[in-house]
Amino acid sequence: MEPLFGIVLGLMLAVASPAHDSCTCATNKWAVCAQDGPGNCTCRLAGSHRPVDCSTLTSKCFLMKAEMIPQKEKRLWRPPQGASDSDGLYNPDCEDSGVFKARQCNQSSTCWCVNTAGVRRTEKGGSSLSCSELVRTRWIYIELTHKRSSSAFAVPDVAKALTQLFESRYKLHPKYIAAIKYDPPLIQIRLDQNKKPRWDVDIADVAYYFEKDVNNDSVFPSNSKLTVSVNGDALAIEKLGIYYVDEKPPEFSMRQLAAGIGAVVTVVLLTAGIGIAVLLILRWLRTRTYKKFECKEMREIKAPSLE
Numbered sequence: 135m136e137p138l139f140g141i142v143l144g145l146m147l148a149v150a151s152p153a154h155d156s157c158t159c160a161t162n163k164w165a166v167c168a169q170d171g172p173g174n175c176t177c178r179l180a181g182s183h184r185p186v187d188c189s190t191l192t193s194k195c196f197l198m199k200a201e202m203i204p205q206k207e208k209r210l211w212r213p214p215q216g217a218s219d220s221d222g223l224y225n226p227d228c229e230d231s232g233v234f235k236a237r238q239c240n241q242s243s244t245c246w247c248v249n250t251a252g253v254r255r256t257e258k259g260g261s262s263l264s265c266s267e268l269v270r271t272r273w274i275y276i277e278l279t280h281k282r283s284s285s286a287f288a289v290p291d292v293a294k295a296l297t298q299l300f301e302s303r304y305k306l307h308p309k310y311i312a313a314i315k316y317d318p319p320l321i322q323i324r325l326d327q328n329k330k331p332r333w334d335v336d337i338a339d340v341a342y343y344f345e346k347d348v349n350n351d352s353v354f355p356s357n358s359k360l361t362v363s364v365n366g367d368a369l370a371i372e373k374l375g376i377y378y379v380d381e382k383p384p385e386f387s388m389r390q391l392a393a394g395i396g397a398v399v400t401v402v403l404l405t406a407g408i409g410i411a412v413l414l415i416l417r418w419l420r421t422r423t424y425k426k427f428e429c430k431e432m433r434e435i436k437a438p439s440l441e
Contacts, residue, residue, distance in 0.1 A: 156175070157169045157175035157177075158175075158177075158188075158355065159177045159186055159188040159355075160188050160189075160354070160355065160358070161188050161189075161190065161191055161192065161353070161354060162177070162179070162186055162188065162192045162197075162353055162354075163352070163353060163354060163355045163356070164179065164180045164197075164200045164201075164203075164353070165177040165178065165179060165180065165186040165188065165192075166178055166179075166180050167188075179192070179196055179199075179200055180200055180203060182199070182200075184196065190305050190335055191304060191305060191335050191336075191339045191340065191343055192232070192339070192353070193228070193231075193232030193233065193336070193339055194234075194251065194252055194336075194338050194339050194342040195226050195228035195229075195232055195233060195234045195252060196228055196232050197342065197353060198224075198225075198226045198252065199225060199226055199228060202224075202225045224238070224240050225240075225241075226238055226252060227239070233250060233268065234248050234249075234250060234251075234252045234268065235268070236248065236265035236266070236267060236268040236269075237263065237264070237265040238252075238254075239261065243260060243261045244258050244259070244260070245258065245259055245260065245261055245263040246258045246259065246263070247263070247265035247269075247385070248265075248268075249268070249269045249270065249271045249378065249380045250268060250269070250270045250271045250336070250338055251271040251274070251338035251341070251342075251378050252338070253271070253378050255269060255380060255384040255385060256384065256385045256386065257385075257386055269380045269381060269382050270380065270381050271337070271338055271378045271379070271380050271381075272326065272327065272328060272379060272380060272381045273312075273324065273325065273326055273378075273379040274324075274325040274337050274338065274341050274376065274377070274378055274379070275322065275323070275324055275325075275376070275377040275379070276322070276323040276324075276325070276341065276344070276374070276375070276376050276377075277320065277321070277322050277323075277374070277375040277376075277377075278320075278321050278323075278348070278371050278372075278373060278374045278375070279319045279320055279321070279371070279372050279373045280319050280321065280369050280370055280371055280372060281319070281370040281372055282319065283367060283368075283369075283370075285367060286318065287316070287318070287364045287365075287367070287369070289316045291364050291365055292314070292316045292321065292364055292369070293314040293316065295362065295363065295364045295365075295369065296311075296314055296321070296323060296362070297311055297314070299362060300340065300344075303343075303360075304335065304340045304343055304344065305335045305340075306325075306335055306337070306340045307334060310325055310326060310327050310334075310337055311323065311324075311325060312324045312325065312326035319372075325337040325340070325341070338378075341376050345374060345376055347360035348360065348371050348374045349374070
């Protein structure tokens with residue numbers, strides 16, 4: 135009877151072990167997952183009770199919030215009443231849907247308005263600052279350069295490889311990739327998303343995931359590293375720049391612009407003043423040298439005549 139019980143127990147453990155190992159989040163390394171029933175895996179964001187949909191990307195706001203949590207808390211689940219010191223780092227306020235709240239504030243009661251990508255679009259103010267709406271980031275421009283390769287890449291091949299990458303890894307529908315331009319080694323990608331249906335990923339989330347991948351700080355689990363290849367040849371990314379363009383222009387006041395212009399004018403005037411001073415000094419030195427030489431010649435002429 136005991137050998138039979140041991141065999142049954144071994145089979146049960148063998149079946150349960152793969153199920154336990156499969157209870158992980160494929161799109162968020164900071165998600166804490168637990169199996170709360172046969173074949174039922176629930177994942178929540180570390181440091182909060184927010185559920186995570188691991189079939190798609192986690193919103194940028196939730197990711198930034200998770201990044202503010204100390205590393206130890208990311209690895210170990212803690213009760214909600216546990217306090218953590220964020221060392222004054224910016225901790226974004228998110229809606230329940232995962233989008234940024236229009237107004238963001240830090241611990242010193244300094245506030246500002248952001249767009250849907252969480253990028254500041256106004257000057258900073260006090261706690262009384264009002265943000266009437268969350269302005270949508272309509273376009274995102276991604277610029278990157280790659281290392282030189284032995285063989286040149288064709289433009290259509292690069293565009294195809296990047297389109298497939300954004301679709302398979304970041305769940306972005308190709309219709310949101312407006313254009314891909316390639317002038318070796320520079321690659322420009324333009325994302326365009328006027329309105330985002332609930333079932334589509336946000337281009338701001340895609341850009342954030344891609345940026346973290348390129349900077350070797352991927353949000354994906356460690357066994358899912360970024361690899362970009364064009365017809366089997368590796369495309370090694372060196373530099374990356376991301377630019378956000380909103381539906382409405384940013385609301386920075388002219389006071390800040392005037393201060394910048396004033397600083398430029400001051401530098402120009404100082405440079406011009408120094409240049410004029412140097413010219414006057416050089417002219418004075420030349421005149422003084424000429425007069426000294428002239429006086430010396432006159433003395434030499436007068437000396438023989440006296441004899």
